[in-house]
Amino acid sequence: MNLFRSEEHALDWEEYNPRTAHLLRPVEWWADAFATPMFRARARSDFITWVTGPQGAAAFGELRERLAPPRPDVRATTAAAIALSNVDIGVVDGASPDDRSVERSLMTVWPAAVQVEIARHWRNTARAMIVAIPAEPLPDIDEQQWIETRRSAVRDVQAATGWLARADVGAGDVRLTHRLAQMGWQGEVADQPAWTAMEQSARAVLKCRSLAELT
């Protein structure tokens, strides 16, 4: 169980096995996996009793499930999320709320296995990137600065979307806000609509994941 500088480095490792590609994950994903009850319980004074009992068995089952190869629909959803994160910024930049260019662009890259219901939420995710990042600047902000801010917001929405897909976080995960803060969305920027867009997009991604996992 090893760390690598990047996904590309891991793929270049001589012991990399494509059959376990689902176990190539960002550190944040692994940190989440190793925050499950199986690992927290080691601080208990009755750990051996706990781990050999029904709670320990359930915790181990949860860990096994988490590390199991994803089902095809989950894989397809992840692929769609990554596709969304790779949409050319020019498609989103300047788009109006009723612009369908983003979703048309996405439809060309969506895996066929993505179900209709899931695809609908992906469309909403794309729209959130447009609707909640208005093209018009706020009254007290220089127009050029606003354009740059907006473009930066779109890029970050995409980065967050890609990260969320790969990280496999659950709906309502508090790490979302932490992750966005890590990306620099703090201070005055946090008060702007772009912040809302980030969260809306991210929530839509999480909804997609939930649907994929339930179907």
Next chain:
Amino acid sequence: MAADLIEPEQIPLTELDAAFTAIMGEIVATGVAPHYAELARTLGIAPVRAKAVIKRIIDLTPGWLHPGTDYIASFPPFNNQPTQYRVSVDGERRWFAQCAFEALAIRWLVPGQTVTVDAPCLLGDDPLQIVMRDEEILSVDPPTMVGYTHSMVGGDAATRPFR
């Protein structure tokens, strides 16, 4: 030999709980797992029984003894034998993690303290670092860092050091 008379499966769970807590507490405090004779003194039991207790705990957890010895080599999330995963707690470098992923679980044993994991990338170049405290991952450097294993959870205990 008296040791042969102790059936590890017959050791009460409460005794195993106390031993596990003592071993883990010793590693957290010193960075080193106790020898069975040291554990015996801590628990107030015979060394031969402490040896059986350790073997039973190892059977029930994903650690291991150094082959052919009674020495604890790995007691996750820590490793008694040095690994490339060097761990500092509140700036003091004293511990080693069993693996990259177990390194991420050390924070649960040192609540409120800052855990830093320094490790090399297996393909070389500059070192990697993760800093965390309780629920927070404070930094991942470089941010592109990933974790990977080609082994599934569970499996043969003999393969644990090679996963």
